[in-house]
Amino acid sequence: MSATIIFDDALVADLSQQQPQTPWGRRTSKFRTVVILAILIPAAIVTMLWWFSEIPKPVLMVSIYLPLQIVASVLAAIAVRGTKSAIDAVIIVSAIGATIFSLVVLISVLWSIVTKGMQALSAAFLFQNNEYISPSTPLGYGGLGHAVVGTILIVGISALIAVPLGVMTAIYITEVRGRAVPYVRFFVQAMSGVPSVVAGLFILTTLILTGALNQSAFAAGLAYAILMLPTVARTAEEVLKLVPDELRTGALALGSTRARVVLKVVVPAAKTGMITAAILGVARVVGETAPLLLTALKNDKTVLNPFSDPISALPTYIFDNVAQPYPDAVIRAWGAALTLMVLVAILFTLTRMLSAKRLGK
Amino acid sequence: MSTAEFDDVKIEDVQELEKEIAMRGTASATEMEARDVSVWFGKRKVLEGVSIAFPKNTVTALIGPSGCGKSTFIRTLNRLHELIPSAALAGEVLYEGNDIYAPEVDPVHIRLKIGMVFQKPNPFPSMTIRGNVLSGLKLSGLKRSNHDDIVEHTLKAAGLWNEVKDRLNHAAGDLSGGQQQRLVIARALAVNPSVLLMDEPCSALDPGSTLKIEETIRELSSEITIIIVTHNMQQAVRVADNTAFFLSTDGTPGHVIEQGPTTEIFGNPQDQRTLDYVNGRFG
Structure with a gap:
């Protein structure tokens, strides 16, 4: 006996007309009401206080609105899902509140740098140097070209020294695994706590006052390298640790020497x-001012030789101008801060783009 | 009479030679041999007195419950065991009659001749499929000119060629787990080893990929000696000429309970524990 399946035409037509939906997103009307109330009531109270009270606005938001919103969310959560979800609500609302708080702080810093810095920006400001310019010279004359060159030179020198050294240190810790690893790791960690002024003082007393070096981009680069090294070494160590051991043993099992394992498998994977x-x-050092004041001094001319003369960099340019009693000089300092920020952003984007080239595809 | 005596001697010689040839035909020459190998991690002894001979161009399966030291044992055969800081070892491992732990032996050279495939597929993520196959040459510094031939030959031997021949320059990470495992088999073959160690090569794979790898093992066994650790008893029956059963009971170091031709171990085991294990009563 054979069974015959009879298709219901209406059912088939109905099936073919199914639309993608998200059934898990459907809520009861009670849920909607409670959520809307939990949002509206604290907002309404705070809006009233905002207009009709003398409480300072930031205090109002942080110490009244946030706790109020947490309490409202807890009550809403209890009403909808029972007491167990109260902790959930506290954690979620606090996390959102903390994120918004830090975003507000960051954005307001960024905002003030951009709005004030933009006033100084011009072609002349970016490409001219500070020669023949006094703090009272109005905007439109002179610029920070020499300081941009200085920052690039100093940071470049320090990166050339600290990045290979830091990576090698990390390779020693994670790949060579010699006897000295605990001590090396301890010193690297201790070095990351060195105040930047101490790095500058160290170069000043050991290399500049002894006459080995001039106060110059190279001397400042050395001081920056001292600060950069622990950051690079620690980060590189963490990254190398993420490379699975299977890759190392896999390479060794192919008859590889340890050096080739590191160079051709581990480092490319990381x-x-x-x-x-x-x-x-680079981000760790680029804004450091104290070492520059001791090792690079300042210079209004553009210096290209990293060994010969004192040199200005963006942090020293900001430091010089921001303390002047002339509004235009202060605006220049803001402009320099903006330039420094944009410079770092460009550098990061470029390196990210270069490193993002994936194989194949 | 003197001529007759001479003939007798000659006949004895020939018989001796014939016997030797017959030996080679059945048991064949021994490629690798472990003699009384014991292994420690720190103070803890994990393997005791393991002696196994691996005849040339055969497949030997090492079976036994988890934690009985099979993987540890296989790693002593290409000197990967010593990479663990607290490792210690006693006994001898002979490759072509020479102790691979002799002081003048370079472990890099040993690992080049005795390749290994691991439990988890470990293709190099920074390299392409082609780059992975050739990575052994690059890593060991071997100079070969016919790279295209090596890539095609080894990928065919590993049963992967048809699936990847059009995308050799794609990242190896784009392959499925089973394909990755066959890729690392091809990678191990590219340096032309004479022994291939496989540590549970199919434990993370689906049945289809497992079947392909088993076919590969059978085909390879005409050219190289294969030693495979497996938890899958059917797999041992399907691929292995010889089988060794490891066991470690109640914290005692693991040792070989029984070894011999696979048909004997599974069909007519001499030890009750082997019988229980191959019939799935424990482990």
Whole structure:
């Protein structure tokens, strides 16, 4: 006996007309009401206080609105899903609140740098140097070209020294695994706590006052390298640790020497992370002012020779101008801060783009 | 009479030679041999007195429950065991009659002749499929000119060629787990080893990929000696000429309970524990 399946035409037509839906997103009307109330009531109270009270606005938002919203969310959660979800609500609302708080702080810093810095920006400001310019010279004359050159030179020199050294240190810790690893790791960690002024003082007393070096881009680069090294080494170590051991044993099982394992398998596998290590190292030092005041001094001319003369960099340019009693000089300092930020952003984007080239595809 | 005596001697010689040839035909020459190998991690002894001979161009399966030291044992055969800081070892491992732990032996050279495939597929993520196959040459510094031939030959031997021949320059990470495992087999073959160690090569794979790898093992066994650790008893029956059963009971070091031709171990085991294990009563 054979069974015949009879298709219901209406059913088939109905099936073919199914639309993608998200059934897990459907809510009961009670849920909607409670959520809307939990959002509206604290917002309404705070809006009233905002207009009709003398409480300072930031205090109002942080110490009244946030707790109020947490309490409202907890009550809403209890009403909808029972007491167990109360902790959930506290954690979620606090996390959102903390994120918004830090975003507000960051964006307002960024905002003030951009709005004030933009006033100084012009072709002359970016490409001219500070020669024949006094703090009282109005905007439109002179610029920070020499300081941009100085920052690039100093940071470049320090990166050339600290990135290879830091990566090698990390390779010693994770790949060579010699006897000295605990001590090396301890010293690297201790070095990351060195105040930047101490790095500058160290170069000043050991290399400049002894006459080995002039106060110059190279001397400042050495001081920056001292600060950059621990950051690069620590980050590179963490990244190398992420490379699975299976790759190392796999390479060894193919008859590889340890050096080739590191160079051809481990480091390429951690390439993106290594670039992050270098970027973090640069970010660590690029705004440091104290070592420059001791090792590079300042110079209004553009200096290209890293060994010969004192040199200005963006942090020293900001430091000089921001303390002047002339509004235009202060605006120049803001402009320099903006330039420094954009410079770092461009550098990071470029390195990310270069490292993002994936194979194949 | 003197001529007759001479003939007798000659006949004895020939008989001796014939016997030797017959030996080679059945048991064949021994490629690798472990003699009384014991292994420690720190103070803890994990393997005791393991002696196994691996005849040339055969497949030997090492079976036994988890934690009985099979993987540890296989790693002593190409000197990967010594990479673990607390490792220690006693006994001898002979490759072509010479102790691979002799002081003048370079482990890099040993690992080049005795390749290994691991439990988890480990293709190099920074390299392409083609780059992975050739990575052994690059890593060991071997100079070969016919790279295209090596890539095609080894990928065919590993049963992967048809699936990847049009995308040799794609990243190796784009392959499925089973394909990755066959890729690392091709990679191990590219340096032309005479022994291939496989540590549970199919434990993370689906039945289809497992079947392909088993076919590969059978085909390869005419050219190289294969030693495979497996938890899959059917797999041992399907691929292995010889089988050794490892066991470690109640914290005692693992040792070989029984070894011999696979048909004997599974069909007519001498030890009750072997019988229980191959019939799935424990482990």
